[in-house]
Amino acid sequence: MRMRFVSLALAVIVLFVAIGGMVFKGFNFALDFTGGYETEVQFSKAVDTEALRKTLEQSGFKGAQVRVIGSSNEVVIRMQAQEGGKRIDGNNVVASLQSAENPATLRDYYYVGPQVGKELAESGLQALIFVVVGFLFYVWIRFELKFAIAAIITTLHDVVLVAGWFALSGHEFDLAVLAGVLSVMGYSINDTIVVFDRVRENFKTLHKLSPLEIMNRSVNQTLSRTIITSFVALLTVLALYFYGGDSLKGMAESQILGIIIGTLSSIFVACPLLLMLGVTKQDLMPKARDEEALNARP
The missing domain is CATH 3.30.70.3400 (Alpha-Beta Plaits)
Incomplete structure (x- = not known):
């Protein structure tokens, strides 16, 4: 958490670079989209x-x-x-x-025909919206609204960075890459929820620590698990990249980037965002929150 302002600043800069690449350079669409x-x-x-x-x-x-x-x-x-x-x-x-x-x-x-590509692009956009809304409601119900907002922002950040890489590099963007970009959301939200679950546990047990200290401890406690899990997943995707043939290389490339970026964002972006949103112990304990609101009344 000591690096939270630096990490968030870097995340914002890279995010704008990726968006700029998509807006001003655009994608090298494959036949799946152009015909x-x-x-x-x-x-x-x-x-x-x-x-x-x-x-x-x-x-x-x-x-x-x-x-x-x-x-x-x-x-x-x-x-x-x-x-x-x-x-x-x-x-x-x-x-x-x-x-x-x-x-x-x-x-x-x-x-x-290009009409097929247009339909595929629309379906991909609909899938993206569906997944984002689904994640938002799941994390909201499972944790709390502030957690959901931080998780969705982190996940969208990862997706935009992967998509921006393909725009800036000029690598072909086909249907397999689109599937890989959508799967990035799964990697990202998985790591983020693991960290958030430990944050929730520590908020309930470590009463004397400040939110900053709880965030820092939670990230450190889940760090080895996050890195090992991501490393094993990365080995699998690397094998797909080198031995899966040209038709799967784009999808594997997007997943490699997604695993790396998703791992880093769960450590350096998710919890700093949660801290900026002002999460407290009361946010996770409805009874305590209600009692606090009742005592605050004149």
């Missing part, structure tokens, strides 16, 4: 996706994304509509990659 063409191609041998991308670029297919699916000789090529709305033909894509050493075969070809 475009997908072509699945099978080769007789394993392929280098970067070499295929360069070949497509030289053939006039700008901004192609190549990902391995299934075995190392099967790829999916995703391209947004070309300039002037020019239609992309799957056979032309395969022809540009054809070689005597490694013949290519067209497996599937389809168009993804």
Whole structure:
């Protein structure tokens, strides 16, 4: 808690940087949201996706994304509509990659309309609102309104930072990344509730300590548990990032950031916010609060 003003100031600065990135730079939306063409191609041998991308670029297919699916000789090529709305033909894509050493075969070809992406974005926003409201009511009922407000602010801070990273870095934002961003809320609220639960216990048992001392003790008591739990979760997501393939890399990246940011915010943001909101022992004990209000009457 001694670092609470510094940590809150840093959190606010980074938050505004993330919001600025989303507002002024925007996201690099994938075909899931913008619409475009997908072509699945099978080769007789394993392929280098970067070499295929360069070949497509030289053939006039700008901004192609190549990902391995299934075995190392099967790829999916995703391209947004070309300039002037020019239609992309799957056979032309395969022809540009054809070689005597490694013949290519067209497996599937389809168009993804932008309307689908709009519906997905709206569904994601609705899911975000639903989760925020659900968390707010759960923490309010489980703890107290001040706890709920601090928890929601902390959680939204983590989500905005992860989303801002994708805007600033220019990394592709697809449906898998959206799912990862939503899962960040789960990591964040979990760590925050663990700390808040210890705060509540200490408020009930440590009567002589001030709220500042109780917050500090609660964070220290849960610190090892928070770090160990987050570290184990991080190992799992790192394995997904390195070995899950290109299609899952974006989701894993968002979850890695979410775990790290969520762990730090539960330590350096949640309790300082709770302290700023003026939480006291009476907030957690309705009977004592009512008696105090009764005694205060003239």
